[in-house]
Amino acid sequence: MGNVPSSRPQLTKEAALEKVAAFSVPEKVILLGIRGYYRDTMGEKGKNDRGIYDDAIFVIAPDYFASFNANTDPTVKRNGVSVLKPGLHYYKKGRHRISRPPSYPAFRPDTPGELLPVTRDDIGDSMGIAINIHKGGYNSTSSEGCQTIYPSQWEAFQTKVYQLMDEAGQTRIPYILIEQA
Secondary structure (H helix, E strand, O other): OOOOOOOOOOOOOHHHHHHHHHOOOOOEEEEEEEEEEEOOOOOOOOOOOOOOOOEEEEEEEOOEEEEEEEEEOOOOOOOOOOOOOOOOEEEEEEEEOOOOOOOEEEEEEEHHHHHHEEEEEEEEEEEEEEEEEEOOOOOOOOOOOEEEEOOHHHHHHHHHHHHHHHHOOEEEEEEEEEEEO
């Protein structure tokens, strides 16, 4: 079992736009996360696994569309670990690892107190703090609830999304997380 698929997620821009249409966001630049994108081709068949890049994040803009191998789950199952709930979440430019330098450019929740709705292992529904979008690791998805991008794809993802947000005049970006049907 590999940690990352051998290719990038395949979805057309039209199909991605259909998936985000129900959320009616006014922003021109949107992130779409699909949890369990590789559910039947990676890890345990029929299951969304933890600790592997079996999810996908798509960047949607008027003149740009790209896919990235991602992880939308915590690396491990452990009491109290957060799993971001599907739905519409807003993010802003920020830094990851601010409490454990060196920090680096990433995306942080654009909500009061950086709170987002989560389900905690063995506890249930609550709010999670600083469920960021950041670079994962090669030997681990490096997530305690954050959304992570495969490390060799991170710089291209982060740089392009910052650029697209600037061009569109967006200070925040909608992140729509859905589960693979």
